[in-house]
Amino acid sequence: MHPLERLVHREARLLDARDYPAWIDLFTPDCHYWVPVSPDMTTALDGPSHFNDDRQLMQARTHRLLNPRAFGAEPPPRTAHIVSGVEIVSENPEDAVALSTQIMLEWRRRTGFEDDQRLFGGQVQHRFRRVSDEWRIAVKRIDLLNAESSMNAILAPF
Amino acid sequence: MHPLERLVHREARLLDARDYPAWIDLFTPDCHYWVPVSPDMTTALDGPSHFNDDRQLMQARTHRLLNPRAFGAEPPPRTAHIVSGVEIVSENPEDAVALSTQIMLEWRRRTGFEDDQRLFGGQVQHRFRRVSDEWRIAVKRIDLLNAESSMNAILAPF
Amino acid sequence: MHPLERLVHREARLLDARDYPAWIDLFTPDCHYWVPVSPDMTTALDGPSHFNDDRQLMQARTHRLLNPRAFGAEPPPRTAHIVSGVEIVSENPEDAVALSTQIMLEWRRRTGFEDDQRLFGGQVQHRFRRVSDEWRIAVKRIDLLNAESSMNAILAPF
Amino acid sequence: MEPASLATDTHVHRSVYTDPAIFELEMARIFGRAWIYLAHDSEIERAGAYVTRHIGTTGVIVTRDRDGSARAIVNRCTHRGATLCAFDRGEAPHGHQCPYHGWLFAPDGSLKMVPNRQNYDGVLDLAEHGARPVRLEFYRGFLFGTLHDAAAPLAEFLGPMASSIDDLVDRSPTGRLTCIPHVLRHHYRGNWKMTFENLNDTIHPGFAHSASVVSAKAVADDIGGGQSLAPTVGMMLANGKPIRFFQDLDMMVAPPGHSYIGGHMGARYTPDTEDRYTQDLISFHGPEKAAAVLGTDRHLTLLYPSSTWHARYQTVRIVRPVRHDLTEVIGYVFRLEGAPEETFRNAIEYVNGANSAASPVISDDLELYERLLAGNRYEDRGWIPMLRGLREDREQGNGWTRTPSTSEAFIRNQFQAWRHYMAAA
Amino acid sequence: MEPASLATDTHVHRSVYTDPAIFELEMARIFGRAWIYLAHDSEIERAGAYVTRHIGTTGVIVTRDRDGSARAIVNRCTHRGATLCAFDRGEAPHGHQCPYHGWLFAPDGSLKMVPNRQNYDGVLDLAEHGARPVRLEFYRGFLFGTLHDAAAPLAEFLGPMASSIDDLVDRSPTGRLTCIPHVLRHHYRGNWKMTFENLNDTIHPGFAHSASVVSAKAVADDIGGGQSLAPTVGMMLANGKPIRFFQDLDMMVAPPGHSYIGGHMGARYTPDTEDRYTQDLISFHGPEKAAAVLGTDRHLTLLYPSSTWHARYQTVRIVRPVRHDLTEVIGYVFRLEGAPEETFRNAIEYVNGANSAASPVISDDLELYERLLAGNRYEDRGWIPMLRGLREDREQGNGWTRTPSTSEAFIRNQFQAWRHYMAAA
Amino acid sequence: MEPASLATDTHVHRSVYTDPAIFELEMARIFGRAWIYLAHDSEIERAGAYVTRHIGTTGVIVTRDRDGSARAIVNRCTHRGATLCAFDRGEAPHGHQCPYHGWLFAPDGSLKMVPNRQNYDGVLDLAEHGARPVRLEFYRGFLFGTLHDAAAPLAEFLGPMASSIDDLVDRSPTGRLTCIPHVLRHHYRGNWKMTFENLNDTIHPGFAHSASVVSAKAVADDIGGGQSLAPTVGMMLANGKPIRFFQDLDMMVAPPGHSYIGGHMGARYTPDTEDRYTQDLISFHGPEKAAAVLGTDRHLTLLYPSSTWHARYQTVRIVRPVRHDLTEVIGYVFRLEGAPEETFRNAIEYVNGANSAASPVISDDLELYERLLAGNRYEDRGWIPMLRGLREDREQGNGWTRTPSTSEAFIRNQFQAWRHYMAAA
């Protein structure tokens, strides 16, 4: 398996394990984690975003997720990421880009019945950069199928 | 990755990208795109079908999908195909058969809330034929888990 | 593909095909098929379980699934298993362990509308053992995302 | 408010589509009184064969009895109320046994057996605990049922529209039809009446289905004259016919709520096939009748409130109300025994195009049904006009009216029946 | 319509299962008045330990107070109404603080603190804004609560059925029980009463669970006599017992709505284990009592309207009404401190088989509950007969009746209580 | 029960959040009578440009007419009721044509054309079948609409709160604003009023958002003083301000139901940018006005019952009631034409933090809204106290009251308006 494809799977596994510090370590210091409200947006200044995080905000929100007083995250949400069709669309010595189709099944404790699960999905773009001889994620952009939809509280990163 | 497995992934990617002309080019001129109402059906004359398309109908329905006046497709639906367990069950010089398990998350703009998404899934059978030295899809049969169910409008091909 | 990863996919395919005898043959005679009500449970005596099967019970429940008088299984449920991120976390001559993320789309005939489908997902742990020179599944543990939730009838094994 | 007052000769109040209480009344007063198409003879051939259907929101079981007659009962056990059959169709040679405690019911609903009889000695009279029977009548192999024991005979309900069923049966060169067990179901989040008010509406295709027309044209141009159009692409194209065409076409309406419009989509036959088929019809019917049959070209016939009939393509659809805002449409296709394979292939093409949720044409209509529900929930004027073609009637017959196919006469006629059904308490 | 008139001594109207308005009344009049099992002592050991439960559709918090007593309050902040606790169980050593504005409530509901007190000087009397307390009573470590402050004492509510709780507690050779914090939940789209009318019904297993019997037999044959049957497979098989067996078995019914049937599924002990356990019981209880305890063999006891008890397998289930058409059943299993591990293993096997939604047995019942809801919504005769065993009562005691376990006496008894609760305005 | 009696000067009954019938009345009497913010001038620049919005649960279309004026109509065809527009925004240069039968409506609702006119000769008067127009008024480029033709003028509705809109517009050094077409939507399963009772509540952040504060602190410590905090992390931290701070802050309330609180989250400018921006403002407004504009620091302004305004960060939110237990909040962000890019970047950061369902802050509030619905459905005391700061008013102006930002005065003021709207039949 291509090392970058392995990295995409590794990221998904860390998110599902809620090992957020290790997850953030996969990213470059100046990384951008982005979930726009429309696939037509080309920059995070074209309009609002669901997520528009730098490393700091990634740290703050994930630190909070593990806090039992984080209402809306009682207990922390669980996720299962399914990764399909990983495609390395460009690869240079210093940078690379991968596309994949992913869906994330999410569980948050609400009423305690089966509808406590939600499903998100769409196309994911990873932009990698080599940092001290290792591939890191510089940009992760998730284009949700329902990007423009009205969302209920979203706790877990995609 | 086996070239036919790559082709199955390629088809999924083109559908999700709504690049329908390129999608149709993956098929043979005399192709059959089929979604029966029961896994027990062996031919499209055993009963009705959700989809029972030749190339012409594939062209007509996908051309329509990109028309903003196509009510029920305002805007065009979005899909995320997840492909799993691709298995090449037969491979000859001129033809081959692959099975896979696929689910398709679909988004159509309805009320604007999260339930605008639907999930379809089941077993997919691809029958390939070599045309001028290239593998093409001669038959794609999708056996939906809920083939017999009553469906609301289905716009995007599986 | 690693032979154990192939085995994980093979198991999923047999379940979706409802070929239960062949499915059970993938397991060791003293196997354990387990779906706990909490990821915190370490043994099946820490509390109740959704599934806590030995080979006998696996046989009894799957034999029943194919009985048309099995209310709640009229007709037998259909499933589509999606397998992602298979990871062999340990491999020795006589035993091995694999993790994977799986979701199972399930269809049971209820009202006949689209909501007859349910989605389950989570992390799956396979413990393998070599039996007469073949890899067999000694333990399959499924940690559903919504393990603690209140479930409606579950017929098909995950 | 008196429900009947929600519809006049020319207007209907939008609440009839949005109010759950009205829907409840419709189930009791319309679907509880009308004749409802249930099944075809060929679906329950052997003794014990059954199918499950609905009359409004009530499930029923239709079974072939040992004596060869058809029986129908409400699909409910009289003990604690469990549904007796979970399947769409099956074989119950020994009767319908309840899954809960094993009470056994005959096809006609009579209670044959209760387990551990001694528990009931002297306290339970089996004769008083039969499942509720449904009154049945056949018309040429098509079985209709009603929950209203005092309903007028089926023939009276069908009136002149019986000829559309004749049209279907007479097209068989052997007189025999077979209903295909695989059915095609779609649904929409909207009111059941929307379907009835759409299917004979010839003004909407040019607008609602314009996208299909555009795309079918594009494909037609693309392939050029050489290759022939796929039937479904042809169906898409047909929506582009000029309104003039539909204005000339006739519509027939008859009480209670029924209607049909003249045909306009004759299926192609390859000449030789056509000849053979014609010969067979002549030898079965004789020349005049055969000519009459082949001369008939009707598009959809609507039997209010629950079925639509297309003889030319051997397709019958059942419109099933589920909730005031949820409706299912179930498509059944028939094989004309003895007719050329081409006939059946055309029928299959038609039912796919006319009833698949994935049909480019149907998906437009489904979208509109849901937009009608949304719009009619808005705070706005209450009354919906049914004025189109109000003064264009062409001929008044004995129990029927002929009018242009562009008229809303069929809708006015439906609400006349609606008022009549809903009035009587 | 006067709700109480929907049930007679022998019949009940199907609307009690399908009408949301009846459900609302049941919540107020039945679950608002009866004693509801909440929790076991061992679930809230340390001060501040709490669990959340429901009384009907109202959430409550049960907390161990500093003084060692148990307290319960409605899980609602008296400021703007937010639920106080989101978790099933936890520790609140300093009381329950509302997540919204931090109002702090003591276990007994008294309002201890509101932030920025000055905003309320002279306008808010803390004493008047406590959370609503729930009246509590223990019976041998089992905590019951009621929203009805004038309810008769718990002992009166339990009546002779208290002995089923004794049966559970006395089986512990140390007198101590521990409730396992992991619970097993299932639900069904049907009415809560369906569960109560099913669990002591001994006629249904032979029919409803016939498929399980068939499959268990197949496995038994397959493995031959050599290997012993897995307990759950044995449970599947047990449904095949002949009706004669159940006819001989006794059922006891007592007001208000309670019942139990004689046991019939004694768990196996390996002889040596059995001996040791017997010795321990004797040394704890003395020979006569020990013999009596071991001699008792009761199957399920139903405490109407909300809990079911199985002493032999240390399992208690709570039936939780959510909507008229949605019910949750929550299974709790207990460890008999000092009893052989085998006892607990049997209990785990039992609760899995008896309460997992994946249990072959339960999935049959869940399917039936939903078919009962569907059938009882159909247009049909209104009244459901409760006649089975009407004339078979065996003995009339003081506050109880003995009858065959095949009788519907327990259902008649439930609706007698139902009528009584629902009558009083 | 007379709805107005469900709210007093100091208490409100919890049923106003849980009763669907109350919600229906609110739609007719509150959203059917108040002025509702619809859109900004810049969203419909060219003739034919339109956006779709809601007034309560009624969809409307706002269109730029040929003559340059803005028009709004109910998004419903007067023929059979289909919604006219399915998109959020678009171009309809030739008017709004119904997708079903092609009726064509002008921006002001007048019916321009019906196809196949002859069907309607002499029976349909186009003038009588226009779509329902919505009464409109602009305030400084912001368009408000009402379904109540007799409503008092917009200026009267806005009263002193108009100054919060001035605050927004005057911050543009060119006087021009552009609304960004991409919007940010979230929703919750709770009542619409919960949002209005939360947004000016300064006591809840210290409790509801405590987890965000903790985590923001942890990150701040982690990165040390060197690096500056990301704006959203700063927003998380801001919730930790001491109550004292909020007690000193002012809140202004004015009828009908409006309020704002003093600002407390001024965005940082790099000095040079600040200077340039100041210069531009002075040259546009002149020194005094520019000073006044820069001196204004208001946090959220609430225009009851449907919009919230944040001038400092150029964000307007629409609160849209969907059901009594479902509410959508839609965030719009504006570009101050001519202002430094930094201004817009701050605005984007703000709207993301303030309206994304994924915002750590918002997700706390959404959770609470749902816990408020759950708790208020429990069987408990009926009345909710609105007593906080009841005696702390600071100043009584002409049509407004000044009070500490910690007061519930804004909620009392909202229910005063609520009572007034709901009273009149």
Ligand code: FES
């Ligand atoms: S419910 Fe049918 S036999 Fe009891």
Ligand code: FES
């Ligand atoms: S709602 Fe509980 S403190 Fe305000």
Ligand code: FES
């Ligand atoms: S519904 Fe609009 S034109 Fe007919």
Ligand SMILES: [Fe+3]
């Ligand atoms: Fe149509």
Ligand SMILES: [Fe+3]
């Ligand atoms: Fe049972």
Ligand SMILES: [Fe+3]
């Ligand atoms: Fe907040």
